[in-house]
Amino acid sequence: MSAIIVKELTKKFGEFTAVDSVSFSVEPGELFGLLGPNGAGKTTIINMLTTLLLPTAGDAEIAGYDLRRDPHEIRNNIGIIFQDPSLDIGLTGRENLEFHAMMYNIGSDERKKRIREVLDVVGLADKADILVENYSGGMKRRLEIARGLIHYPKVLFLDEPTLGLDAQTRRSIWDHIRNLNRNYGTSVILTTHYMEEADSLCDRIAIIDHGKIIALDTPAGLKNRLRGDCVSLTIEGRVELIAAALGEKEWVREIVPNGKTLDVILSDYGKNIPSIFQTAGNLGIGISSINFSKPSLEDVFLRLTGSIIREQEGSRQSARRDRMRRRMLR
Amino acid sequence: MIQGRVVYVLWRREMIKYFRARSRIAGAIGMPAFMLIFQGMGFRRVEFPGLPESIGYFQYLVPGIIGMTLLFTAAYAGMSVIMDKQFGFLKEVMVTPASRVSIVLGMISGSATTSLIQALIIMMMSVLLGFRLPVLPAILSSVVIMVLISMIFINIGLILSSVLKDFHGFSTVINFIAFPLFLLSGALFPVSNLPAPIKILSYFDPLTYGVDALRGVLIGHCEFSIVLDMFILLTLSVLMVCTSSYFFRRAESI
Numbered sequence: 219m220s221a222i223i224v225k226e227l228t229k230k231f232g233e234f235t236a237v238d239s240v241s242f243s244v245e246p247g248e249l250f251g252l253l254g255p256n257g258a259g260k261t262t263i264i265n266m267l268t269t270l271l272l273p274t275a276g277d278a279e280i281a282g283y284d285l286r287r288d289p290h291e292i293r294n295n296i297g298i299i300f301q302d303p304s305l306d307i308g309l310t311g312r313e314n315l316e317f318h319a320m321m322y323n324i325g326s327d328e329r330k331k332r333i334r335e336v337l338d339v340v341g342l343a344d345k346a347d348i349l350v351e352n353y354s355g356g357m358k359r360r361l362e363i364a365r366g367l368i369h370y371p372k373v374l375f376l377d378e379p380t381l382g383l384d385a386q387t388r389r390s391i392w393d394h395i396r397n398l399n400r401n402y403g404t405s406v407i408l409t410t411h412y413m414e415e416a417d418s419l420c421d422r423i424a425i426i427d428h429g430k431i432i433a434l435d436t437p438a439g440l441k442n443r444l445r446g447d448c449v450s451l452t453i454e455g456r457v458e459l460i461a462a463a464l465g466e467k468e469w470v471r472e473i474v475p476n477g478k479t480l481d482v483i484l485s486d487y488g489k490n491i492p493s494i495f496q497t498a499g500n501l502g503i504g505i506s507s508i509n510f511s512k513p514s515l516e517d518v519f520l521r522l523t524g525s526i527i528r529e530q531e532g533s534r535q536s537a538r539r540d541r542m543r544r545r546m547l548r
Numbered sequence: 549m550i551q552g553r554v555v556y557v558l559w560r561r562e563m564i565k566y567f568r569a570r571s572r573i574a575g576a577i578g579m580p581a582f583m584l585i586f587q588g589m590g591f592r593r594v595e596f597p598g599l600p601e602s603i604g605y606f607q608y609l610v611p612g613i614i615g616m617t618l619l620f621t622a623a624y625a626g627m628s629v630i631m632d633k634q635f636g637f638l639k640e641v642m643v644t645p646a647s648r649v650s651i652v653l654g655m656i657s658g659s660a661t662t663s664l665i666q667a668l669i670i671m672m673m674s675v676l677l678g679f680r681l682p683v684l685p686a687i688l689s690s691v692v693i694m695v696l697i698s699m700i701f702i703n704i705g706l707i708l709s710s711v712l713k714d715f716h717g718f719s720t721v722i723n724f725i726a727f728p729l730f731l732l733s734g735a736l737f738p739v740s741n742l743p744a745p746i747k748i749l750s751y752f753d754p755l756t757y758g759v760d761a762l763r764g765v766l767i768g769h770c771e772f773s774i775v776l777d778m779f780i781l782l783t784l785s786v787l788m789v790c791t792s793s794y795f796f797r798r799a800e801s802i
Contacts, residue, residue: 270643294645300640305636313564320557321644322644322645323645
């Protein structure tokens with residue numbers, strides 16, 4: 219049974235289509251990413267899947283329960299970490315967790331045990347009895363993650379889990395997400411507009427733009443859609459000779475000579491670089507320097523959407539989308 | 549479907565926060581306390597036509613100030629919902645499996661308790677200033693009346709909070725509503741002394757019946773009958789709970 223099955227999910231706000239017939243599924247224990255620019259419709263998808271927003275059309279099944287028929291059972295089986303903060307800053311960390319656990323009807327002894335456990339997972343055990351208003355941004359985020367775990371959800375939703383956090387905190391949150399995915403077997407679905415985050419965390423990524431999924435694959439699979447890895451060689455000797463020899467290899471896709479340098483587009487550079495050297499050696503040609511680059515998700519995104527990822531202060535159109543998004547969040 | 553545990557959790561949270569925010573308690577007590585001291589002491593010798601001589605103005609004023617305390621603390625309960633909305637905590641509550649009715653009842657019970665505590669503090673202060681308490685059964689029935697009064701105004705605050713989004717809007721509107729309700733209720737002087745058109749308006753003010761019922765049990769004097777007062781208070785609080793549950797459900801589960 220899949221953790222999440224989404225079928226042609228659509229959400230319209232008046233004339234504006236925020237989510238346009240989106241379909242995908244998430245396997246149990248999978249770390250699934252929704253990657254897209256701000257205003258692409260990621261949060262709207264999450265709000266619908268967590269029963270906060272009714273879809274205009276389409277269906278979804280979460281942890282085996284139907285979105286329209288069993289919203290109550292879905293709420294019982296999911297955890298969510300919202301994009302915007304959602305803690306009671308007038309309570310301590312522990313009190314926030316207690317409140318949440320009691321809302322999920324977890325008995326007193328079990329509650330104490332789980333609170334201790336999740337506090338350890340996010341490394342907040344020694345800060346648990348401080349008022350949340352005195353927490354740093356990263357600590358608040360970690361507390362929210364702890365809170366999302368306390369009722370052992372089958373599916374965990376993370377909406378922009380590291381938005382606005384510094385690089386170091388971001389990495390530690392990634393570690394926490396990986397750990398809980400590994401240790402609890404929780405299926406995780408996260409939204410992000412950070413390429414690096416999607417790349418390093420997710421098993422599979424759906425790229426979303428203007429409310430539609432435009433690509434869905436593993437990070438490696440997405441990158442393989444580009445031409446391949448690029449190796450630049452500086453040749454000492456006859457460039458055309460080695461170009462011809464390399465052109466015969468089946469793992470070479472394209473060769474671009476450029477004066478003394480040679481750009482070789484190939485698959486799996488890690489495995490094939492040694493044989494480039496071997497080929498050159500056999501011909502008695504020297505290689506004085508070598509440079510290689512792997513395509514990044516950023517390149518994939520560029521290729522697919524024809525634009526770099528929009529930032530908040532982007533075009534007039536994205537500002538309009540942001541306004542729409544804020545309106546519907548109310 | 550009402551889930552007792554959800555009501556309890558929300559009530560408990562309100563209590564923790566209430567006792568932690570001492571300045572809030574002091575602030576909320578301040579105004580009624582000043583009214584009690586200055587209005588009560590200053591007008592001590594005033595005599596109203598139609599008021600038995602055995603009841604001095606101070607005795608007459610205390611139930612009115614208790615009503616005022618309940619009105620203002622209860623109406624401001626909606627403010628904490630607005631805060632929860634702005635800090636995102638409301639979303640966290642709404643995504644749990646708790647039923648919407650239980651969530652509303654939890655909020656009401658928490659705010660009703662804090663209003664009651666404030667009102668009882670004012671009552672104790674008035675005893676120190678010379679208020680003569682009635683027998684225990686009468687005090688206990690006054691507590692029931694206090695709960696009903698706060699229920700009505702908490703729900704007004706909750707309904708407003710489901711419609712309004714920010715602090716400023718909320719406090720402006722709530723002051724605009726609460727002050728006329730307070731002045732019309734006869735908390736400070738007998739309603740019967742008002743000119744006829746305004747007197748009619750006061751009959752539409754729930755607090756008029758609340759204060760009257762409090763006077764009935766605390767000082768043994770009321771303009772209407774206790775039975776009528778209680779009937780109106782009970783009907784209104786049930787009606788208000790239903791209305792605010794409806795508004796709340798409609799506003800939040802979009």
